[in-house]
Amino acid sequence: MLDYTHQDWKTRAEALTLRGQAFIDGKFVDAVSGNTFDSINPATGAVLTAVAECDTADVDLAVAAGRRAFDDGRWSRMAPGDRKAVLLKLADLIRANLEEMALLDSLDMGKLVTDAATVDAPGSAHFFQWYAEAIDKIYDEVAPTGPGDLALVARVPLGVVGAVTPWNFPLDMATWKAAAALAAGNSVVLKPAEQSPLSALRLAELAVEAGLPDGVLNVVPGFGATAGRALGLHMDVDSLAFTGSTGIGKMFMQYSGQSNLKQIWPETGGKSxxxxxxxxxxxxxxxxxxxxxxxxxxxxxxxxxxxxxxxxxxxxxxxxxxxxxxxxxxxxxxxxxxxxxxxxxxxxxxxxxxxxxxxxxxxxxxxxxxxxxxxxxxxxxxxxxxxxxxxxxxxxxxxxxxxxxxxxxxxxxxxxxxxxxxxxxxxxxxxxxxxxxxxxxxxxxxxxxxxxxxxxxxxxxxxxxxxGMKQSGFGRDLSLHSLEKYTALKTTWIKYKA
Missing domain, CATH: 3.40.309.10 (Aldehyde Dehydrogenase; Chain A, domain 2)
Incomplete structure (x- = not known):
């Protein structure tokens, strides 16, 4: 791949099959409204494909699918070793489709395909592998108590996690959110930036191929003012992780207060x-x-x-x-x-x-x-x-x-x-x-x-x-610490005859 010429990449780009439908409950579907918007290549101005323009109705379907999957335990109660195997398989599939993933991001938002192929796509595979390998190595706690009391402290998944990601690193930012949230046992509804939805849609398809149960990872492309707002205000979303501008991060904080007080984890602007x-x-x-x-x-x-x-x-x-x-x-x-x-x-x-x-x-x-x-x-x-x-x-x-x-x-x-x-x-x-x-x-x-x-x-x-700190937000991606925003501490206190 590193020896590919300009013509090699152009030939491979022309051979791509671009998926523009939403991905809900394990399958590609049109938006309920039937509306679409164009994904445009900023290097040429050419329309790449029509993309489903999801709105409240589509977000409702995706959240409902995620909730069903969470409640019936098909992923949330799957044995840690089995969840690990699925995410490891997904990491392998990203590597097996590295050229395609790199091209999708390059065509969609203009980044150098060589950067996408050597940094972004391999990084995505690495992060899925890293969180997969962490799944069966995170221990719960036993609190210090007196005789006759056993206090168990467990980290449990929250339920349905919303993820709203930016256009500058489409695949990587989707991975930073989804890999940790999925590793913790949650369902995920992902809204990629409208400028760059294509790699997230392909990622969801690969996840199902890897063995992720239907409904666990859903992708709803659309605009921030509609699909993003619907996700932020949704009464059945338990947590929302956001990367983007400071102004929009503040809006998501407001959405939380206007709805169900869902946790909001913003990673916002910078001027480093x-x-x-x-x-x-x-x-x-x-x-x-x-x-x-x-x-x-x-x-x-x-x-x-x-x-x-x-x-x-x-x-x-x-x-x-x-x-x-x-x-x-x-x-x-x-x-x-x-x-x-x-x-x-x-x-x-x-x-x-x-x-x-x-x-x-x-x-x-x-x-x-x-x-x-x-x-x-x-x-x-x-x-x-x-x-x-x-x-x-x-x-x-x-x-x-x-x-x-x-x-x-x-x-x-x-x-x-x-x-x-x-x-x-x-x-x-x-x-x-x-x-x-x-x-x-x-x-x-x-x-x-x-x-x-x-x-x-x-x-x-x-x-x-x-x-970051200050108005760069307080969300944290990567490391084991990021699992904290996708889990809750749950205490089970048992009285027994000492």
Whole structure:
């Protein structure tokens, strides 16, 4: 696969069978209304397929199917070892269909197919495998009591879990939610972003092929204001995990209060700072990773390192390195292995990014990029863009742009760098570059974020929790900790004759 040419990927893309119906109770079905919407390839503007436009009636059917499956125990009371075997089989099926899963995400939202094939799809398989292997290794508790009392504390599945996922990592974000929720024994109703529903629909089909009982994983494509809202307000959804914008996360919190007080687990926006100190000895690696931290996936990453704070004494030299890297990371056809960046997800997002860039041209120093371009005369493409000497109160440094736009801000002291880094409504992630161990630990301690990456960017693994603080939300994906949001603690107290 790594040796595939541009033509190889195009040929495989043309041979795909695209599934656009909803997936409810183990089968593909049309929306109750019969309505559909178009899934559009942002690199070409071509319609990929018509997708079922689910609404309240479809969400009701999906939740009912999930509830039946949960209540009759076909999955929730299946032996842990048997649930493990099913999810391990699903991980294997993702690997067996790696090309297809990668192509679905690339065509649907514009990411580089090589990234999808080497990062996203293998990651999805890995996370399903990791949670599968955890299922039969999580123990319940016996509380300390006196003679004649036995207090058992168990983690039990909640029931029906709603999952609303974003378009930037369609397969991975569906997996981050579904793998943990399913491992805990829940049923899941997944609403993928309307811009990128195709891989989630295929994932559900593969799950049934792996042996997941009908009704346990349902996928309802549709729009946030209709299908997403219906899921958030549903009286029979026990928990809802959301990744997306802070504004929509707040809406889901409101939906909970307006309905059944379901648990809401938001992982929302970010404006992650990257702090480069003059005592960082390997500035070339720091520059390489700073470029990756903002330009990977076209900057459409919630934890993208979009604020770059550089110690003034090295700032100009460091920016020169970044400019060279930006010039070498120009967008191209997402199916071309030679392309360094793909397409922006859709026209609306592209125009939003360009509004920030155009405003920035009048308020900061544009040193790289700054233009919308086409590839083959088509598509939603934005050059990797760098603004230097950005004021800390500039919208470029305050707002989540969610595109390949980097703001460079100089600092003169550690205290100033930390203060500016923390001066944000967001607190998802941060990076620190220094060869001073005390400084690394000291600065990491003071940064109000969920993950601090030292001498790297955006570090994550199945073993470590991912999530933020402040208005980046309080949900946590990955690690064993994520199982806590899909389970409840249940005490069974037994009196016996001592």
């Amino acid at each position: 700072p990257n702090l480069v100190f003059a005592d960082c000895e390997d500035l070339d690696t720091a520059a390489d990773m700073a470029a990756v931290g903002i330009f990977f996936n076209q900057g459409e990453v919630c934890s993208a390192n979009s604020r770059l704070y550089v110690e003034r004494s090295i700032k100009d030299a460091f920016v020169a390195k970044l400019i060279a890297r930006a010039q070498a990371m120009q967008p191209g056809d997402p199916l071309d292995p030679a392309a360094k960046m793909g397409a922006i997800v859709d026209e609306k997002q592209t125009q939003g990014i360009m509004r920030f860039i155009e405003a920035g041209k009048t308020s900061a120093n544009l040193v790289a990029g700054g233009e919308r371009i086409t590839v083959g005369g088509k598509g939603c493409f934005v050059q990797p863009t760098i603004f230097d000497d950005v004021s800390h109160d500039n919208p470029l440094a305050r707002d989540e742009i969610f595109g390949p736009v980097l703001s460079v801000i100089p600092f003169d002291s550690e205290e100033e760098a930390v203060t500016m880094a923390n001066d944000s409504i967001y607190g998802l992630a941060a990076s620190v570059w220094t060869d001073n161990l005390s400084r690394a630990c000291r600065v990491a301690d003071r940064l109000h974020v969920g993950t601090v990456s030292v001498n790297t960017v955006d570090a994550l693994s199945a073993q470590t929790p991912f999530g």
